[in-house]
Amino acid sequence: MSKQFEFSRRSLVKCGVQVPIISAAAGLLAACGDGEEKVALCADPNSLSFGENSIRQANKYTEATTDPENDCLNCAFFTPEPPDANGEIPNCGHCSIFEGLASKNGYCESWSTKDTGQG
Numbered sequence: 001m002s003k004q005f006e007f008s009r010r011s012l013v014k015c016g017v018q019v020p021i022i023s024a025a026a027g028l029l030a031a032c033g034d035g036e037e038k039v040a041l042c043a044d045p046n047s048l049s050f051g052e053n054s055i056r057q058a059n060k061y062t063e064a065t066t067d068p069e070n071d072c073l074n075c076a077f078f079t080p081e082p083p084d085a086n087g088e089i090p091n092c093g094h095c096s097i098f099e100g101l102a103s104k105n106g107y108c109e110s111w112s113t114k115d116t117g118q119g
Protein backbone atom coordinates (compact mmCIF):
# COMPACT_ATOMS: atom_id res chain seq x y z
CA MET A 1 0.00 0.00 0.00
CA SER A 2 1.20 3.48 -0.74
CA LYS A 3 1.84 6.00 1.99
CA GLN A 4 -0.79 8.23 0.43
CA PHE A 5 -3.40 5.49 0.85
CA GLU A 6 -2.32 4.82 4.41
CA PHE A 7 -2.57 8.51 5.20
CA SER A 8 -6.03 8.67 3.68
CA ARG A 9 -7.17 5.58 5.56
CA ARG A 10 -5.75 6.99 8.78
CA SER A 11 -7.53 10.27 8.17
CA LEU A 12 -10.80 8.47 7.59
CA VAL A 13 -10.39 6.42 10.75
CA LYS A 14 -9.52 9.55 12.70
CA CYS A 15 -12.57 11.40 11.38
CA GLY A 16 -14.71 8.34 11.85
CA VAL A 17 -13.68 8.14 15.49
CA GLN A 18 -13.82 11.81 16.35
CA VAL A 19 -17.14 12.68 14.74
CA PRO A 20 -19.23 10.12 16.68
CA ILE A 21 -17.54 10.99 19.98
CA ILE A 22 -18.05 14.71 19.49
CA SER A 23 -21.61 14.09 18.32
CA ALA A 24 -22.30 11.89 21.33
CA ALA A 25 -20.92 14.52 23.68
CA ALA A 26 -22.96 17.25 22.00
CA GLY A 27 -26.05 15.05 22.14
CA LEU A 28 -25.51 14.34 25.81
CA LEU A 29 -25.22 18.02 26.61
CA ALA A 30 -28.14 18.86 24.33
CA ALA A 31 -30.25 16.29 26.16
CA CYS A 32 -29.88 18.41 29.27
CA GLY A 33 -32.60 21.01 28.85
CA ASP A 34 -32.11 24.64 29.83
CA GLY A 35 -33.91 24.15 33.11
CA GLU A 36 -32.00 21.00 33.97
CA GLU A 37 -28.67 20.57 35.69
CA LYS A 38 -25.80 20.23 33.21
CA VAL A 39 -23.87 16.98 33.48
CA ALA A 40 -20.12 17.37 33.32
CA LEU A 41 -18.39 14.79 31.17
CA CYS A 42 -15.93 12.56 32.97
CA ALA A 43 -14.17 11.77 29.70
CA ASP A 44 -14.42 14.93 27.63
CA PRO A 45 -13.32 13.93 24.10
CA ASN A 46 -11.72 17.33 23.65
CA SER A 47 -9.33 16.72 26.54
CA LEU A 48 -8.43 13.12 25.65
CA SER A 49 -5.69 11.91 23.34
CA PHE A 50 -6.45 10.25 20.02
CA GLY A 51 -5.64 6.86 21.59
CA GLU A 52 -7.88 7.50 24.59
CA ASN A 53 -10.74 8.52 22.33
CA SER A 54 -10.11 5.55 20.03
CA ILE A 55 -10.42 2.92 22.77
CA ARG A 56 -13.60 4.54 24.06
CA GLN A 57 -15.03 4.64 20.55
CA ALA A 58 -14.03 1.02 19.87
CA ASN A 59 -15.87 -0.03 23.04
CA LYS A 60 -18.84 2.25 22.23
CA TYR A 61 -18.45 4.10 25.52
CA THR A 62 -21.26 6.41 26.55
CA GLU A 63 -21.52 8.57 29.65
CA ALA A 64 -25.21 7.74 30.03
CA THR A 65 -26.21 4.09 29.90
CA THR A 66 -29.62 3.19 28.51
CA ASP A 67 -29.77 0.17 30.83
CA PRO A 68 -29.54 1.06 34.54
CA GLU A 69 -28.82 -2.58 35.33
CA ASN A 70 -25.58 -2.35 33.37
CA ASP A 71 -23.69 0.81 34.20
CA CYS A 72 -20.11 1.56 35.11
CA LEU A 73 -20.93 1.65 38.82
CA ASN A 74 -21.76 -2.06 38.79
CA CYS A 75 -19.02 -3.01 36.31
CA ALA A 76 -16.09 -5.10 37.50
CA PHE A 77 -13.64 -2.68 35.88
CA PHE A 78 -14.92 0.43 37.68
CA THR A 79 -13.46 1.89 40.86
CA PRO A 80 -15.62 4.69 42.26
CA GLU A 81 -14.32 7.59 44.27
CA PRO A 82 -15.20 7.47 47.98
CA PRO A 83 -18.60 8.97 48.88
CA ASP A 84 -18.67 12.70 49.58
CA ALA A 85 -19.86 14.33 52.83
CA ASN A 86 -23.48 13.74 51.76
CA GLY A 87 -22.85 10.05 51.14
CA GLU A 88 -23.05 10.53 47.36
CA ILE A 89 -20.65 8.64 45.15
CA PRO A 90 -19.02 11.20 42.82
CA ASN A 91 -20.03 10.89 39.17
CA CYS A 92 -16.53 10.18 37.88
CA GLY A 93 -14.52 7.12 38.82
CA HIS A 94 -11.70 5.07 37.33
CA CYS A 95 -12.09 2.50 34.55
CA SER A 96 -9.26 -0.01 34.41
CA ILE A 97 -10.03 -0.89 30.78
CA PHE A 98 -9.59 2.71 29.65
CA GLU A 99 -7.00 3.48 32.35
CA GLY A 100 -8.83 6.71 32.94
CA LEU A 101 -12.05 8.36 34.00
CA ALA A 102 -15.52 7.04 33.32
CA SER A 103 -18.93 8.08 34.55
CA LYS A 104 -20.65 5.93 37.18
CA ASN A 105 -23.71 6.20 34.91
CA GLY A 106 -21.73 5.24 31.81
CA TYR A 107 -21.51 2.04 29.85
CA CYS A 108 -19.40 0.35 27.19
CA GLU A 109 -19.28 -3.01 25.45
CA SER A 110 -16.55 -4.24 27.81
CA TRP A 111 -18.99 -4.11 30.73
CA SER A 112 -18.55 -7.10 33.00
CA THR A 113 -20.49 -8.10 36.08
CA LYS A 114 -18.88 -7.82 39.50
CA ASP A 115 -20.67 -11.02 40.40
CA THR A 116 -18.12 -13.82 40.31
CA GLY A 117 -20.80 -16.48 40.53
CA GLN A 118 -19.24 -17.76 43.74
CA GLY A 119 -20.93 -17.88 47.09
Ligand code: SF4
Pocket residue numbers: 061071072073075076077078094095096097098102106107108109110111112
Ligand atom coordinates in the same frame (compact mmCIF):
# COMPACT_ATOMS: atom_id res chain seq x y z
S1 SF4 B 1 -15.29 -1.28 31.15
FE1 SF4 B 1 -16.91 -0.01 30.23
S2 SF4 B 1 -18.71 -0.39 31.54
FE2 SF4 B 1 -16.88 -1.05 32.68
S3 SF4 B 1 -16.23 0.74 33.90
FE3 SF4 B 1 -15.11 0.80 31.97
S4 SF4 B 1 -16.36 2.13 30.67
FE4 SF4 B 1 -17.67 1.46 32.33
